[in-house]
Amino acid sequence: MLFDTHTHLDAPEFHEDREEVINRALEAGVTRMINIGFNRETIPSTMKLAETYDFIYAAVGWHPVDAITMKDGDLEWIATLCSHEKVVAIGEIGLDYHWDTSPKEVQHEVLRRQIGLARELNMPIVIHNRDAHEDIVKILKEEKASEVGGVMHSFSGSWETAKQCLNMGFHISFGGPITFKNARQPKEVLAQVPMDRLLIETDSPYLTPHPFRGKRNESAHVKLVAEAAAEIRGLSLEELGSITTKNALERFGIK
Template identity: 85%
Template sequence: MLFDTHTHLDAAEFDNDREEVIQRALDAGVTRMVNIGFNRETIPTTMELVEKYDFIYGAVGWHPVDAITMKDGDLEWIASLCEHEKVVAIGEIGLDYHWDTSPKEVQHTVLRRQIGLAREIKMPIIIHNRDAHEDIVKILREEKAHEVGGIMHSFSGSWETAQMCLDMGFHLSFGGPITFKNAKQPKEVLAKVPMDRLLIETDSPYLTPHPYRGKRNETGHVALVAEAAAALKGVSVEEIGEITTRNALELFGI
């Protein structure tokens, strides 16, 4: 019983074999997954998947890389989609200082507006954070994100940053990098995260776990993430599956 809390099954990389990829995930024990719609193109395709498959849920939001493209009506669009019974979070939203596509001040404004919406409609948020740990924590605090909580997606920060996020009620989610030989920090952080705040994900088609690194990732590979997490926690894979699934169900209100 596995729950992939972050996947992009609508990505073009799956256009030739999406049905087979989804079937492989089910065969690998993945019982539920959340597909992420993060801009004008992927929000509609996420909603299509949500409507087609009972076990696929959706998150909708505006990615920081695309922040500069967000228009006045887009926040209302996101709000209207959040009324759908299978939309379970606003995301992925956040800050990305790696890809220089949207000015920082625009990213900050778009993030703050979406946290404000989440608080208004009482919906958890999924945070994308790349090379912006200090500013992410600052904005989450200032915007009272603790009122809704959510997920620090593909967590890559220090234990100090992790503690700040945990103190605000967030769950930490880990993916393929915890299977990488040299990924010391995420492994150390995962080992310390309380079990009731732990989640697993793939971020497929990206961040492919070992031994498939360098190839396209699939949501079924969350089983490899579960195995790595189990080893780091010193528990069985079944226990990791059970606990992380329960955590996701509670967080998303499923």
């Protein structure tokens, strides 16, 4: 029983064989997935997936890479979608200092506005953080994100950063990198995260785990993430799967 808490099944990489990809996930023991709609193009396709499959849920938000494109009407659109029964979070939102597509000040403003919306609607948030650990923590604190909490997606920060996020009520989610031979830091952090705050994901089609690194990722590979996490925590795959699925159901309010 596995829960892929972060995937992009609507990505162009899946246009040729999406149904087969979904079926492989089910065969691998993945019982639920959350697809992420993060801009004007992917929010409608994410909603379509969530409405088509009982076991696929949606998170909707505006990605920091696309922050410069967001208009007031887009925030209102996200707010309207949050009343849909299959929408379980606002995200992925956050900061990305790797790709130089949106100025930092624009990213900050868009993030703050979406945290404000999440507080207004009492929705958890899914945080994307790339090379922006200090500013992410600062903004989450200033905008009182602890009132709603959420998920630190594909966590890549230090244990010190993780502790600050845990103190604000966030869950910490890990993906393919914990299977990489030289990925010391995420493994060390995963070993210390309280078991009731641990989540797993693929971020497919990205961040493919070993031994498929370099190829397209897919939700079935969350089993490889679970196996690596189980080994790090000294648990069986079944125990790790059961715990992380329970955590995800509770975090996203899914019955």
